[in-house]
Amino acid sequence: MTAPFDRSIKIAPSILAADFAAFGAECSAVEDQGADWIHVDVMDGHFVPNITFGPAMCAALRPHIRGVMDVHLMIAPVDPYIDAFAKAGADFITAHVEAGPHIHRTLQAIRAAGARPGVALNPGTPVETVAHLLDLVDLVCVMTVNPGFGGQSFIHSQLDKIAALREMIGDREIHIEIDGGVDPMTAPMVARAGADALVAGSAVFKGGSVSNPGVYGENIAAIRAAAEDALKTG
Numbered sequence: 001m002t003a004p005f006d007r008s009i010k011i012a013p014s015i016l017a018a019d020f021a022a023f024g025a026e027c028s029a030v031e032d033q034g035a036d037w038i039h040v041d042v043m044d045g046h047f048v049p050n051i052t053f054g055p056a057m058c059a060a061l062r063p064h065i066r067g068v069m070d071v072h073l074m075i076a077p078v079d080p081y082i083d084a085f086a087k088a089g090a091d092f093i094t095a096h097v098e099a100g101p102h103i104h105r106t107l108q109a110i111r112a113a114g115a116r117p118g119v120a121l122n123p124g125t126p127v128e129t130v131a132h133l134l135d136l137v138d139l140v141c142v143m144t145v146n147p148g149f150g151g152q153s154f155i156h157s158q159l160d161k162i163a164a165l166r167e168m169i170g171d172r173e174i175h176i177e178i179d180g181g182v183d184p185m186t187a188p189m190v191a192r193a194g195a196d197a198l199v200a201g202s203a204v205f206k207g208g209s210v211s212n213p214g215v216y217g218e219n220i221a222a223i224r225a226a227a228e229d230a231l232k233t234g
């Protein structure tokens with residue numbers, strides 16, 4: 001029997017804001033402190049103006065992540081690397097709609113490789129670009145910053161896009177993930193607009209460390225409470 005679709009608020013710390021010399025311990029620490037998913041930002045210095053890491057790092061992290069590894073590919077091209085990220089143990093593999101001319105084929109290839117496909121949209125990309133991809137994906141990621149760096153300010157114009165996406169998705173079992181500038185101030189807005197998976201880097205890791213992980217717990221709880229309260233109060 002398959003598990004029912006989880007529409008509850010999920011907090012996905014982005015390890016882009018973690019200590020790069022201690023990724024394994026950082027993943028375990030945020031999971032112990034209440035993280036639902038671990039968000040892994042892969043950047044190639046070509047699709048975005050920054051470089052992080054690749055499938056070997058994901059494979060090394062896999063034993064340190066008990067739950068969901070959510071891999072956000074900010075790379076172009078995507079297709080040559082799909083099998084490597086799937087073999088590395090990614091649960092979700094999200095590719096950008098802007099990363100190449102054949103996103104439909106890319107999403108099919110992610111599913112065929114055994115991972116759950118996601119599609120991400122840059123802030124300047126209209127929501128209609130995913131209309132004909134919804135049958136292929138388990139997740140749509142709305143970027144609320146321009147991808148490439150953590151710690152940027154939330155772009156408020158994306159709230160309309162999230163709400164339009166929520167409408168488009170209807171009762172399909174697709175997560176709406178928000179990535180960029182999510183904190184206790186912005187979490188209520190994205191939750192009300194229809195998001196269920198909230199990526200947060202700076203707002204989770206700020207003030208904490210693997211030797212002081214309780215701060216991660218407080219930060220995660222604050223984002224979650226802000227989002228859940230907004231849903232209760234409408």
Ligand SMILES: O=C(CO)[C@H](O)[C@H](O)COP(=O)(O)O
Nearest residue numbers: 147148150151180181201202
């Ligand atoms: O994909 C990303 C950047 O391209 C990151 O996931 C995102 O920026 C999270 O960091 P923060 O919460 O600090 O904005």
Ligand SMILES: [Fe+2]
Nearest residue numbers: 014041072179
């Ligand atoms: Fe990301």
